[in-house]
Amino acid sequence: MAGKVLMRGTHVLGEAAIRAGCRTYFGYPITPQNELPEYMASAFAKIPGAVFVQAESELAAINMVIGASVAGARVMTSSSSPGISLKQEGISYLAGMELPAVIVNMMRGGPGLGNIAPAQGDYFQATKGGGHGDYRIIVLAPAYAQEIADMTLQAFDLADAYRTPVMILGDGMMGQMMEPVIFPEPLDPADLPKKEWILNGAKGRPSRIVRSLWLDPPMEEELNWRLMRKYEIISDAIPDQEAYMIDDADMIVTAYGTAARIAKGGVARARMSGLKVGLFRPKTLWPFPSKALAALSRKVKNILVFEMSTGQMVEDVQLAVQGRCDVSFYGRPGGVVSTPEELARVIVSTYQRMESAA
Numbered sequence: 001m002a003g004k005v006l007m008r009g010t011h012v013l014g015e016a017a018i019r020a021g022c023r024t025y026f027g028y029p030i031t032p033q034n035e036l037p038e039y040m041a042s043a044f045a046k047i048p049g050a051v052f053v054q055a056e057s058e059l060a061a062i063n064m065v066i067g068a069s070v071a072g073a074r075v076m077t078s079s080s081s082p083g084i085s086l087k088q089e090g091i092s093y094l095a096g097m098e099l100p101a102v103i104v105n106m107m108r109g110g111p112g113l114g115n116i117a118p119a120q121g122d123y124f125q126a127t128k129g130g131g132h133g134d135y136r137i138i139v140l141a142p143a144y145a146q147e148i149a150d151m152t153l154q155a156f157d158l159a160d161a162y163r164t165p166v167m168i169l170g171d172g173m174m175g176q177m178m179e180p181v182i183f184p185e186p187l188d189p190a191d192l193p194k195k196e197w198i199l200n201g202a203k204g205r206p207s208r209i210v211r212s213l214w215l216d217p218p219m220e221e222e223l224n225w226r227l228m229r230k231y232e233i234i235s236d237a238i239p240d241q242e243a244y245m246i247d248d249a250d251m252i253v254t255a256y257g258t259a260a261r262i263a264k265g266g267v268a269r270a271r272m273s274g275l276k277v278g279l280f281r282p283k284t285l286w287p288f289p290s291k292a293l294a295a296l297s298r299k300v301k302n303i304l305v306f307e308m309s310t311g312q313m314v315e316d317v318q319l320a321v322q323g324r325c326d327v328s329f330y331g332r333p334g335g336v337v338s339t340p341e342e343l344a345r346v347i348v349s350t351y352q353r354m355e356s357a358a
Contacts, residue, residue, distance in 0.1 A: 003182065004180045004181065004182050005180065005181055005182075005183070006178055006179070006180050006181075007145065007178060007179075007181055008035065008175065008176055008177065008178045009145055009148050009170065009174045009175045009176065009177055009178075009179075010033060010035040010036040010039065010106070010175040010176070011035060011036075011039045012145050012148045012149050012152075012179075012181050013036055013078075013104060013148050013149075013152050013168065013170075013175075014036050014039035014040050014043065015039070015043070015149075015183060016148065016149040016150075016152035016153055016183060016184075017040070017076050017102070017152050017156070018040075018043055018044075018047070018186070019153070019183055019184055019185070019186040019187065020074065020152060020153045020155075020156040020157075020187060021074045021156065021186075021187040021188070021189040021192055022074045022075065022076050022102070022156065023044075023047065023049060023050045023051065023073065023074065023189055024050070024051045024068040024073040024074070024075040024076070025037065025040045025044065025051070025052050025053075025075070025076050025077065025078075026052075026053045026055050026060075026061040026062075026064040026065055026068070026075070026077050027040075027053075027054065027055065027061050027077050027078050027079065028054065028055050028056075028057055028058045028060075028061050028079065028083060029054070030058075030079055030080045030082065030083045031080065031108070031116045031172075032080060032106055032108055032116045032118075032172035032175055032176065033078050033079060033080045033104065033106035033172075033175055035175065035176075036078045036104065036106070036175070037052075037054065037078065040052055040076075041054075051068070057086070058079055058083045058084075058086035058087050059086055059087070059089075059090065061077050061079075061087070062077060062086075062087040062089075062090030062091065062094075063090055064077075065077050065090065065094070065101050065103075066090060066093055066094060066097070066099060066101075069094065069099040069100055069101050070097070070099055070198065070199050070210050071198060071199060071200060072195050072198035072200060074100075074102075074156050074160070074189065074192070075101050075102070076101070076102040076103070076104065077101070077102075077103055077104070078103070078104035078105075078106070079104070079105060079106075080105065080106045080107065080108045080116075080172070081105065081107050081108050081110050081114065081119075081121070081122050082108075082110070082112075082113060082114075084103070084105045084122065084125065084130070085125070085130070087103070088125075088130045088131035088132075089131055089132070090131075091103065091130065091131050091137065091165055092129075092131030092132050092133050092135060092212075093212050094164075094165045095129075095131075095133070095135035095136075095137060095164065095165055095227070096133065096135065096212030096223070096227075097210050097211060097212045098163040098164065098210075098227075099163065099165070099210070100156075100159030100160045100162075100163055100164060100165070100166075101159060101165045101166070102152070102155045102156055102159055102165075102166050102167075102168065103137075103165055103166070103167045103168070104167070104168045104170070105122060105126065105167060105168070105169050105170070106170045106171060106172055106174070106175040107119050107120060107121065107122045107169065107170065107171040107172070108171070108172050108335065109121070109333075109334045109335030110122075110334075114334070114335070115334070115335050116172055116335075117172060117334075117335025117336070117337070118171035118172040118173035118174070118258055118308065118335060118337060119171060119172075119308050119309060119333060119334060119335050120171060120256075120257060120258075120259060120307050120308040120309045120312070120313075121308075121309045121310075121312070121333060121334075122169070123169075123285065123307070123309065123312035123313050124312050126139045126167050126169050126285060126286070127139050127285050127286040127288070127316070133224075134224050134227065134228070135227060136231050136234075136286055137164060137165040137166060137167055137286065138155075138158050138159075138162070138164060138165075138166040138167070138234065138238070138284070138286060138287075139166075139167045139169055139284065139285040139286040140154065140155055140166065140167070140168050140169065140283065140284060140285070141169050141170075141256040141257045141282060141283060141284070141285045142168065142170065142174070142257070142283075143174075143256070143257050143258065143260045143261055143281065143283075144179060144261070145177065145178075145179035145180070145181045146179070146180075146181050146182065147283075148168075148170070148174070148181075149181050149182075149183055149184070150184075151168060151283075152168060153184055155167075155168055158238065160192075160193070160195070162230060162233075162234055163197075164230070164234075169257065169285060170257065170258075171257060171258050171308070172335075173258050173337065174257065174258050197210065231287075234287060235287040238284055238287060239284050239287045239288065239289040239290070239291070239292065240282075240283040240284045240289060241280060241281060241282050241283055241284075241289040241292050241293075242260075242279070242280075242281040242283060243278065243279070243280060243281075243292075243296075244264060244267065244278055244279035244280075244281070245267060245271060245277070245278040245279065246278035246279070246280065246296065247278075248276050249276050249277055249278035249299075249300055250275075250276045250277075250300055250301050250302075250351075250354070251275070251276065251277050251278075251300055251301060251302045251303070251304065251347075251350070251351050251354060252277070252278050252279070252280050252296060252300050252302075252303045252304070253266065253267055253277060253278070253279050253280070253303075253304045253305075253306055253343075253347060254279075254280045254281070254282070254293070254303055254304070254305045254306070254313070254317055255279070255281060255305070255306040255307065256281060256282050256283075256285060256307075256313065258308065258337075259306050259307055259308050259338075260279065260281040262306070262337070262338055262339070262340055262343055263279055263281075263306050263340075263343060264279055264281075264340075265340025265343070265344075266306075266340045266341075266342075266343030266344040266346075266347050267279045267347065268340075269340060269341065269344035269347075270344055270347045270348060270351070273344075273348060275347070275348065275351050277347055277351065280292075280293060280296060280303075282313075285313070288316045288320065290316070290319065290320035291320075293317065293320040293321065294320045294321065294322070294324070297320070297321040297322075297324040297325045298324055298325075300325055301325055301326065301354050301358065302325060302326045302327070302328060302350060302351075302354045303317060303321060303325060303326070303327050303328070304328045304329070304330060304346070304347060304350050305317050305327065305328065305329045305330070306329075306330050306331065306338075306343060306346075307329075307331045308331065308332055308333065308335075308336075308337065308338075309331050309333050310331055310333045311329045311331050314327065314329045326354070328350050330343070330346045330350075
């Protein structure tokens, strides 16, 4: 597979994971991400030594991920909103044991079983540590098929570099949409850096222990502080964002993933009406690009947060802005997808209110 190819998002993610050296996948079917495990199963059948397991449940799948990770494999699992909820205990275990893994969530409408339409109601779950305990995971938010490919490779590299779970947060529309992609050259798993902490037999060396159970409270406390120090390093090192037409902007629209694609169209339409509006798109949801947005908040009068939810990322925006400018919100939850024209009307009305209040 060379040059530019046309593929749907879930297949892009699967191919990129294989090229990143992933040879172990554990999952359980749920719409709208079923094409991803389907792709992995088909591709792995042609790769000697690759392991694909359709587990008996989401709980089983995430615990298989723990086992493969502790043995040193580049491992991935995927699901959609309710399935990711079932994996939360295992994700907390991965964080507590400092094990790398890539977790894909193609979000759907909720809460509950909801529907299979694209939504963004899982932001809190992804970015705040959806399971128990003091932990975070890195969360990457692609908006385009090419970014799905690039961020999948990045996700595996970050997971290994920081010994932490990494989530790729997409949605049902992103997973089904077909776009042209250029893939990176495939990595040979044998050429990846050696992991000195893995459990692969203690013959000829002292035994190792990888665990998340610390019955002595001071030792558990030290684990938590060590994790916190690691998260501080990550927070300084990897925040990323896209800026679009912000140089002269009086107002900024903030959105991620599929919502950002809609927002870019809305911003372009507002610009055609003569309004000085730009787009700030977080590409890392955790760590959130707070410093970049804080600097921008000193130059603009209003930030309009657009989400395919009732409003979750808006809280991180407010924390970053700290009252330096107004923060507005517009959302469509439950799988209802706005159009660029609809959002452009919201941008225009918000802009007009901003000017009248000045």
